[in-house]
Amino acid sequence: MSDRVTLVDVARAAEVDVSLVSRVLRGQQVKVRDETRTRILDQAQRLGYRPHAIARSLKTAKAGAFGLVIPTFDNPVFAQIIMGAEAAAAQLNCVMMTTSGEGWSRNNWLEALDGGRVDGLLIAGGPTLELANLRVPYLLVNRAVPGIDRSVVLDDEKASRMAVDHLVELGHRRIVFVGGPAGADTANRRLAGFESARIRAGLESLGDPVSGNYTVAGGRLAMQRILTSGMTFTGVVAANLPSAVGALQAAQEAGLHVPERVSIVAIHDAEIAEIVQPRLTTIQMPLTQLGARGIELLSTIPPSAEVNEVVGQPMRLVLRDSTGTAP
Amino acid sequence: MSDRVTLVDVARAAEVDVSLVSRVLRGQQVKVRDETRTRILDQAQRLGYRPHAIARSLKTAKAGAFGLVIPTFDNPVFAQIIMGAEAAAAQLNCVMMTTSGEGWSRNNWLEALDGGRVDGLLIAGGPTLELANLRVPYLLVNRAVPGIDRSVVLDDEKASRMAVDHLVELGHRRIVFVGGPAGADTANRRLAGFESARIRAGLESLGDPVSGNYTVAGGRLAMQRILTSGMTFTGVVAANLPSAVGALQAAQEAGLHVPERVSIVAIHDAEIAEIVQPRLTTIQMPLTQLGARGIELLSTIPPSAEVNEVVGQPMRLVLRDSTGTAP
DNA sequence: CTGAAAGCGCTTACAG
DNA sequence: CTGAAAGCGCTTACAG
Known part of the structure; x- marks a missing residue:
């Protein structure tokens, strides 16, 4: 801006040195005559002075x-x-x-x-x-x-454990995990948590984990693959919300009623969980x-x-x- | 950072002036001996020089x-x-x-x-x-x-018009509008578009527009109010996606099948439109x-x-x- | 082809 | 209580 008001403009108008303006304007507890302070404040206000963050940054290295x-x-x-x-x-x-x-x-x-x-x-x-x-x-x-x-x-592991524990409490013994993409470390931790909770609850492993890729499409595909495999299960833990939605859709399309026939828990909570039919039970994380x-x-x-x-x-x-x- | 590498560091190492370093490093078409250029580039690389955006900003006012x-x-x-x-x-x-x-x-x-x-x-x-x-x-x-x-x-007006036109083409004559919050100017324009399309199609006004507040809860409330009023309608234009979802839920809860009994179009498009049951017809905007x-x-x-x-x-x-x- | 100088708008010791 | 000076890391005329 061509008409930028700087500290020297204010200093000139208030007839003091720029250093004093700087100190006063930043509200530093500087000993300054009330009269002078008022003059500075007034002029700054009148001119519409606004500090230049960039210049300050350069000086203060913050x-x-x-x-x-x-x-x-x-x-x-x-x-x-x-x-x-x-x-x-x-x-x-x-x-x-x-x-x-x-x-x-x-x-x-x-x-x-x-x-x-x-x-x-x-x-x-x-x-x-x-x-x-x-x-x-x-x-x-x-x-x-x-x-x-x-x-x-x-605590991604704990989230999975909470999900599994919830299903176990409801009497589920055959639980599958719709995981995240292979590369994601959150996916790894959620899988680890799932496995540890499964083992602790004495549940049988239902084969290799399947990835829902953290997406709706991926979750749907994962569930379809699980269904095609002929594996029997009654509970699903999905590594995140979109993949849970996809898994839900695929299950329903296959004629499996949720939650009567299969229960689904998703990790993470957001409005979308309330929008699908039925509304999704989730593990809310402290994001x-x-x-x-x-x-x-x-x-x-x-x-x-x-x-x-x-x-x-x-x-x-x-x-x-x-x-x-x-x- | 205490160990920031500056232009003078590079200049010193390459045994040239900082101004030359500045020009070379920014790839300006400056006439400089290849040997010198290489020396500068090498040293900059070796020292891991990275330009200081803040300082540059102060100087260039960009x-x-x-x-x-x-x-x-x-x-x-x-x-x-x-x-x-x-x-x-x-x-x-x-x-x-x-x-x-x-x-x-x-x-x-x-x-x-x-x-x-x-x-x-x-x-x-x-x-x-x-x-x-x-x-x-x-x-x-x-x-x-x-x-x-x-x-x-x-073009919010046009979006509403497209929504109305779509419903009219499907034979709908009694269409309600679930609008946005009173204060929002997008809401005003969408309402205006709705009204103009309605009038142009020769449709009867179904009373004062009702606000869905751009939220799921608001859309649900709006639909409930419409239903309570006893007004008859077969088409709904919702001013945005969340309010469409809410309206959809309220309609379904009231036993009205979508789209057999009532059709719903929402303005804006996003994944959520594919997640609800039935999937929502929308007007996609060039966001x-x-x-x-x-x-x-x-x-x-x-x-x-x-x-x-x-x-x-x-x-x-x-x-x-x-x-x-x-x- | 390369260098020396000024200055962007601030802040902060240091004086007085 | 207030001022003068230096300097943050750059860029850009201006010299040579």
């Missing part, structure tokens, strides 16, 4: 902002993480800038976010490989990568807390400190209509 | 970034706008920073985004009132405010294009120029299972 990289905005799971992170950042008087890096190549992406624009980066998606080159402090969120000891995750905790950690721990944290509370079973007593 | 303010991340409509904006920004080599301003008060919000951090602001939500104080160029997106001639919107166009305009038109644009193409009817021949 961006006053955090970044959050997610794989996509089209997912309520990330929406919840973002909300938590934004609230926590606002608490620190920092802005939260979220991006999916849509349209960016790896290198540009790095340059763009690693140039002093942010004081820290929360990474819930995007290219993991380049992390080593990052100069800005970062933290993996909802994602653990071996060898990178900078992450906060949820907002995860986002908030990410910012907290990023802003308090040293950039090179190891952190492998699990945000475990609160988690709860949201009982709806997709689960019932085993037939 | 942030290399755009901001996008949305009311919430928990809405696929905004997800699509964001994706379009991000892609368009990347094209310009700019980062796109999206925020919902969660946890910010009005004033801080203003200061935070108006301090040189962004070259322009796309506003799809947040406090409209303060716009006049904004120094950074801005553009309203999916939103028109009287007196603020800086906006890009969709991605809207976001992209917002960035295009923001980056090309003068900050004070008037712009009132309608992104009209492409729009299409997505025929699914919630509409059928009038009974």
Whole structure:
């Protein structure tokens, strides 16, 4: 903007030095005559002065902002993480800038976010490989990568265990798992949790886990494959909401009533669980807390400190209509 | 970071002046001996130099970034706008920073985004009132405010008209409108479009429009009120997807089969339309294009120029299972 | 082909 | 109580 009002404009108008204006305007407890302070404040107001965050950043080496990289905005799971992170950042008087890096190549992406624009980066998606080159402090969120000891995750294993336990309590003994994509570490943990709970409950293994790919289409396919295999089961744990929806659809299309004939529990909770017929019983995860905790950690721990944290509370079973007593 | 590598570090290592390093590194077509260029590039690489975006911004008065303010991340409509904006920004080599301003008060919000951090602001939500104080160029997106001639919107009227026309073609003559919240200008335009199409088709007015509040709960309530009123109808146009879902649920709960007894069309399209039973027929709107166009305009038109644009193409009817021949 | 200098708008010791 | 000066890391005329 050509007509930007700077500190020197205010200083000139108030007939003081810019340094004094700077101190007064930032509300520092600086000893200054009331008269002078008023003059400065008045002029700043009159001229419509607004501090230049960029210039301040350069001087103080603090961006006053955090970044959050997610794989996509089209997912309520990330929406919840973002909300938590934004609230926590606002608490620190920092802005939260979220991006999916849509349209960016790896290198540009790095340059763009690693140039002093942010004081820290929360990474819930995007290219993991380049992390080593990052100069800005970062933290993996909802994602653990071996060898990178900078992450906060949820208790995915526990979520699966809660899901299994719920079905077991309802009398189910033959439970299948519709998992996530092979590459995702959350998928691995959810599978591990499923297996441990299954074994602990003394349930028979129903063969290799099948992937629902975290999508509706994938969940549907997974369920179709399970049905085709002729395997008998009465309970389903789906690794996330979309795949649960797909599994539900496939089951219904095959004529299996939910929950009379088969019960389904999904990991994660969102409005979509209330929209399908029947409404899905879910395991609600502390996603907002995860986002908030990410910012907290990023802003308090040293950039090179190891952190492998699990945000475990609160988690709860949201009982709806997709689960019932085993037939 | 204490160990930040700066231009002077590279200059020292390559035994040249920083200005030369600056020119070479930015790939400017500067006449420089190949040998020197190689030396500079090598040293920059060796030291792991990364440009400091903030410092560059201060000097060039270009942030290399755009901001996008949305009311919430928990809405696929905004997800699509964001994706379009991000892609368009990347094209310009700019980062796109999206925020919902969660946890910010009005004033801080203003200061935070108006301090040189962004070259322009796309506003799809947040406090409209303060716009006049904004120094950074801005553009309203999916939103028109009287007196603020800086906006890009969709052709909401046409969307409603397409919805009505579709129902009319199927033989429906008694069509109700489940509108959006009273305050929303998109709601007004969709209502206007509904009315104009209704009148053009020679259909009787079925009383005052009812608001579904753009939410599932609101849509359900609206439908319940319509049903209670005893009004007869066979077609429903819902102003958005969630309210359509709510209306659908309420209709089904009242024993009205969809689409045998009542047909429902929703404005906007997203995966949720395929998840409900029956799948919803929708009017797909060019949300991605809207976001992209917002960035295009923001980056090309003068900050004070008037712009009132309608992104009209492409729009299409997505025929699914919630509409059928009038009974 | 390369360098020296000024300056973007701030903040922060250091003086007085 | 207030001011003068240096400097954050760059870029960009201007010299040579």
